[in-house]
Amino acid sequence: MRNYIRHLKKRLKEGMLFEIMGEVKWIYGYSVKYKGAILLYICLGIFSTVMGLGTGVVSKYIIDAVTGYDSSALLPAAVGYVAMMLLNVGVNAWSSRVTAKNRIMVSQEIRAEVFSKVLSADWESLSEYHSGDLLNRLNSDVNTVAASVLGWIPTFVTGIVQFLATLGLILYYDPVMALLALASAPVTLAMSRILMRKMRIYNKKMLQVNSEMMAFNEEAFQNLQYIKAFGLMKKYDGLFQDKQEYYRDVQLDYNKFTIMTSSMMSIVGMGVTAACFGWGVYRLWTGVITYGTMTLFLQQAGNLSSAFSSLVNMVPTAVGAATSAGRIMAVIDIPAEEKADIEAVDSFKEYARSAGGVTIQARNIDFWYHNGNKVLERASFYVKPREAVALVGPSGEGKTTMLRILLGLVEAKGGSVWAQTGDRTLAITPAARKLFAYVPQGNTMMSGTIRENLSLLNSDATDQEIWTVLEDVCADEFVKKLPEGLDTYLQERGGGLSEGQLQRLSIARAMLCDAPVMLLDEATSALDVATERRLLRNIMESARNKTCIVTTHRPSVLTMCTRVYRISEQEITQLDEEGIRQIMLEF
Numbered sequence: 001m002r003n004y005i006r007h008l009k010k011r012l013k014e015g016m017l018f019e020i021m022g023e024v025k026w027i028y029g030y031s032v033k034y035k036g037a038i039l040l041y042i043c044l045g046i047f048s049t050v051m052g053l054g055t056g057v058v059s060k061y062i063i064d065a066v067t068g069y070d071s072s073a074l075l076p077a078a079v080g081y082v083a084m085m086l087l088n089v090g091v092n093a094w095s096s097r098v099t100a101k102n103r104i105m106v107s108q109e110i111r112a113e114v115f116s117k118v119l120s121a122d123w124e125s126l127s128e129y130h131s132g133d134l135l136n137r138l139n140s141d142v143n144t145v146a147a148s149v150l151g152w153i154p155t156f157v158t159g160i161v162q163f164l165a166t167l168g169l170i171l172y173y174d175p176v177m178a179l180l181a182l183a184s185a186p187v188t189l190a191m192s193r194i195l196m197r198k199m200r201i202y203n204k205k206m207l208q209v210n211s212e213m214m215a216f217n218e219e220a221f222q223n224l225q226y227i228k229a230f231g232l233m234k235k236y237d238g239l240f241q242d243k244q245e246y247y248r249d250v251q252l253d254y255n256k257f258t259i260m261t262s263s264m265m266s267i268v269g270m271g272v273t274a275a276c277f278g279w280g281v282y283r284l285w286t287g288v289i290t291y292g293t294m295t296l297f298l299q300q301a302g303n304l305s306s307a308f309s310s311l312v313n314m315v316p317t318a319v320g321a322a323t324s325a326g327r328i329m330a331v332i333d334i335p336a337e338e339k340a341d342i343e344a345v346d347s348f349k350e351y352a353r354s355a356g357g358v359t360i361q362a363r364n365i366d367f368w369y370h371n372g373n374k375v376l377e378r379a380s381f382y383v384k385p386r387e388a389v390a391l392v393g394p395s396g397e398g399k400t401t402m403l404r405i406l407l408g409l410v411e412a413k414g415g416s417v418w419a420q421t422g423d424r425t426l427a428i429t430p431a432a433r434k435l436f437a438y439v440p441q442g443n444t445m446m447s448g449t450i451r452e453n454l455s456l457l458n459s460d461a462t463d464q465e466i467w468t469v470l471e472d473v474c475a476d477e478f479v480k481k482l483p484e485g486l487d488t489y490l491q492e493r494g495g496g497l498s499e500g501q502l503q504r505l506s507i508a509r510a511m512l513c514d515a516p517v518m519l520l521d522e523a524t525s526a527l528d529v530a531t532e533r534r535l536l537r538n539i540m541e542s543a544r545n546k547t548c549i550v551t552t553h554r555p556s557v558l559t560m561c562t563r564v565y566r567i568s569e570q571e572i573t574q575l576d577e578e579g580i581r582q583i584m585l586e587f
């Protein structure tokens with residue numbers, strides 16, 4: 001018996017129900033924060049139920065009055081009926097407004113949490129998600145969950161209250177009618193339990209396909225130039241159609257499934273309504289009830305079944321919301337980057353200013369990515385202040401990876417990396433990133449003006465400082481020629497400027513930040529040799545105490561460097577003059 005219980009517990013833990021419970025708990029965590037609003041919705045729901053019951057009873061009196069049963073009640077009943085209707089309309093309008101406000105607040109709160117978690121998540125784990133998928137989770141899944149945060153509890157409580165109150169009213173007038181009206185409940189409950197698993201599978205599939213669509217669209221729009229250049233429009237049109245077709249098939253499959261289930265439920269409901277109607281007609285015929293009571297029954301039987309179906313309909317909504325919550329939780333649960341002592345880094349950086357710069361030292365580094373791809377083994381190198389050290393080597397051997405280790409974007413599996421200034425040392429962690437001004441490969445300009453982009457890392461930079469740095473990176477001339485100068489607006493990913501111009505702006509942005517170590521990852525690859533030399537010489541001169549690490553495939557860069565390391569076959573070796581000559585021939 002004990003074994004059986006243990007087995008049952010294990011199955012429950014591994015099973016869908018346990019998963020859903022975790023997701024529901026997470027949604028509930030938000031609901032608790034909005035308990036005031038939820039309480040208000042419950043009151044509004046109950047108010048609307050009372051109004052529904054009230055208008056039902058009042059209409060009974062109106063009918064009884066006009067059929068000659070009690071004509072004196074006509075005027076007060078009519079006035080009450082109109083007043084209740086108007087009050088209901090007013091309260092509904094007000095509640096729609098409050099709902100809209102709260103829903104916006106909840107979705108923004110969840111979205112802000114997800115956004116901030118994404119920013120602080122471990123880089124490598126996060127890079128397993130497509131940005132289109134992340135966007136979809138941040139928008140569509142958050143909206144679904146936000147609706148449930150506010151909706152679930154009030155819908156449930158109101159549904160129960162409406163159900164019980166209506167049942168009570170019918171019971172008061174006719175217990176048999178109440179039993180008949182309840183007949184569909186067991187069937188519907190049993191059905192919704194069976195259907196839950198299938199709903200969950202469909203929901204997951206639909207959300208995943210949605211994410212895939214978003215990822216595809218995002219990638220296509222980002223690579224429009226490439227698609228056009230190779231005349232891939234037709235191919236992409238076709239791919240888009242295929243994706244749409246698949247999406248449509250999944251949606252229609254789900255739609256078929258929901259139509260079938262709702263048809264089955266409707267048949268059960270219709271049977272119950274017919275039975276109620278038959279019973280009512282029989283009671284009216286035998287003179288036990290009045291026309292008014294008969295109308296009341298029919299109306300309340302309708303109310304009862306709508307209360308019941310709103311409770312049952314909570315199942316697919318809840319399954320959908322729980323699935324979306326699961327997708328958001330997966331992102332939120334990505335391990336965060338290790339939090340380190342930022343104050344220690346600030347103090348180290350401050351000290352480095354007077355101590356003459358920062359030495360970077362990597363010793364016996366072992367590193368492989370999550371997929372097991374081993375990149376470095378017992379790799380060591382160092383760079384001192386006022387040095388420009390080059391990391392060279394065949395493509396794909398680990399130059400960028402080494403920079404990622406320095407930036408704490410990925411963590412070395414073995415060995416150690418540290419920064420040193422005077423008699424102080426600092427282990428390399430994500431917090432130590434403040435020591436580095438990084439210029440990655442590719443285009444990293446944001447939409448906004450040139451000034452906004454350049455002051456991203458140093459919001460206090462004056463125009464004078466900006467122009468001095470622009471001169472250093474040989475970008476002053478072209479920026480001056482732009483009609484709006486520093487206020488020129490750059491489109492998405494720096495649209496409107498050439499690759500070489502954007503590279504120079506990226507370097508200027510890095511130089512404006514006060515980090516003691518510069519990391520340039522093939523940052524001058526799009527420049528002509530003369531400009532590249534001028535730029536590198538200026539950087540070396542103006543960044544006097546700085547430490548500079550560059551990765552490159554260009555001989556022109558090597559001639560400017562104090563030392564050169566070659567990364568190849570997982571090892572790092574320092575090249576002598578002959579080695580450098582050889583590598584320059586290889587380039």
Ligand SMILES: Nc1ncnc2c1ncn2[C@@H]1O[C@H](COP(=O)(O)OP(=O)(O)OP(=O)(O)O)[C@@H](O)[C@H]1O
Pocket residue numbers: 127369370371373375393394395396397398399400401402
């Ligand atoms: N996120 C990642 N996950 C798994 N493997 C990766 C990842 N990023 C890079 N790699 C692999 O790590 C190896 C080193 O890549 P890295 O980008 O460091 O090379 P590189 O020397 O900078 O190349 P290049 O000169 O072409 O820029 C390559 O084999 C690459 O496929």
